[in-house]
Amino acid sequence: MQSKFRLLIVGFGNIGRSVLRSLSNYPDFECVGVVTRSPERVASELEDMLIYDLAQNDWKDCDADVAILCGGSKEDLPNQGPLFAKYFNTVCSFDTHAHIDNYIDESGKRQSGYYHIMDAIAKMNKHTAMVCHGWDPGTFSMMRALFTACLGEVRAEGFYGLTTGGGLSMGHSDALRTIPGVKDARQYTHAKPGAIEILKSNPDMLLGLGDMHWRECFIVAEDGADKDRIKELIVSMPNYFEPFDTTVNFISEEELDAKHSGMPHDGMVLATAEHGSMEFRNYWSSNPQGTAGILLAFARAAVHFNEDGLNGAFTSLEVPIKYLLREPSDFLKYI
């Protein structure tokens, strides 16, 4: 029997917990350690697990085949990605689309994108870094490229929150919590079904951001906060809410905990040509659990690629799907 892939989990928030929980469905992996900023908290939660303090650097000596980086794209991955790619093969779901390729920052300075930084570090250390492997970027990226190629240069569009309740956006919920007077908040993204119908019948129609989605906010206000002012600050927030139809609902903390503690999300990639259309959908009752499965599938690819001497960074468009399988050599049974 082939020995198991030795897995290091870096970060123990929603995604890290979900990766560990998913291992029952990925019996070809064993977790050999968890790296965290809060070793005591995590140790109290996990028995019989080697816990590393991120700050102590002794995790560098861990004998892992691959590290799944479960931190956030804003604060964690820009540092942790290059740091861990020096010592391990890595997988992450870095999702700041504008910072994946090289870009010009606010001061007009050219910056290296995450993909290129990870590529350089991984190559230098003979490692393989699977980057941007969540659902968007990730499986949605695969569909955008596949649909464009197979339908003949058509445009593929993404929709988010197609179910009745919509999809919980962590980034927009965080943005709401930065507003003075907001104690807690959840933001659900909703696709506009009419926009999907329009794109199915008029593939060339260019729709604006606000034509495709609307946003629904649930706010717990602090005692005595000016609700009208909060609402005004929300609907006028550039990029996040200003381009969209946005509804704002004030609710109690009890209601928020009772009705909005889940993390559902879903989305769709759609492309339409004259002779037909292709579409992909995913529905997650747990968004982090959906992401965890994708990370684990690409963790297999990281190890296989590295064994084959393929060093550097790789997105979902650079990996043959057979390497995501538990038994890549058995791929013909899926054909």
Next chain:
Amino acid sequence: MQSKFRLLIVGFGNIGRSVLRSLSNYPDFECVGVVTRSPERVASELEDMLIYDLAQNDWKDCDADVAILCGGSKEDLPNQGPLFAKYFNTVCSFDTHAHIDNYIDESGKRQSGYYHIMDAIAKMNKHTAMVCHGWDPGTFSMMRALFTACLGEVRAEGFYGLTTGGGLSMGHSDALRTIPGVKDARQYTHAKPGAIEILKSNPDMLLGLGDMHWRECFIVAEDGADKDRIKELIVSMPNYFEPFDTTVNFISEEELDAKHSGMPHDGMVLATAEHGSMEFRNYWSSNPQGTAGILLAFARAAVHFNEDGLNGAFTSLEVPIKYLLREPSDFLKYI
């Protein structure tokens, strides 16, 4: 500017015609010739096109980067695949699932599958043979493997004919036409919507063939034919109709021509886990046109693979999606 891919079209039936018609959406290709068994018929249809007689073998001297093999899987590809892979990089949509890998034939003898034959011939001649690149096998195969890997060893099921009219099955229509007294026929496959709902809520449920689809037949009978006998022969035909709920409608030749001359088809791959589901759908108003786009996308991959020295046969699970793009090096813009 990069020169165009020089394309040879082999076979000029529904698929061959659709490939040629699709070239307006694939401006990186130019057709340098069509190989056919009926050169006179095809020459009368195509002006300013080099037409080769399949029997004459002078097509071997055509200077093409890739040949798209547009023949049928039963009679044409088992011979034409190996023949053309000797002289060209090839792409085909071979779709006899049971004969792709090695198999035991009816006489109990072990036979080499199409994949392995094409792999050997292509390697021997330093060519690249992209095999089984239609929608099933093809894009559906990619989804089965991707969903299984990302959802954790769940089973992915295929459904066909989800639209009101169902999907036109060429193979089953051919089978109907072999029945004595049948002048012409069309068969539409219909998914049972209830089966999809069952699989979404009970991923482990094992459904039989007839639980997932039903079949609808439109028959033009010859004058004086025994319709009851025809109906009996249809519903009792093993494999094709016996396992399914099947309806049989007798119609006039005029009605068949008026209402059933299109070639629509559609299908879905669905996989469900406890924490969510993934699904892929395609809808073709023209099934051959849908297949043509997929063949052209993988024709790009055939040339790129061959340039990189990757010889042999390759299915959709072995090709990074970036190689299907018009500009593979631009792949980051799809991430």
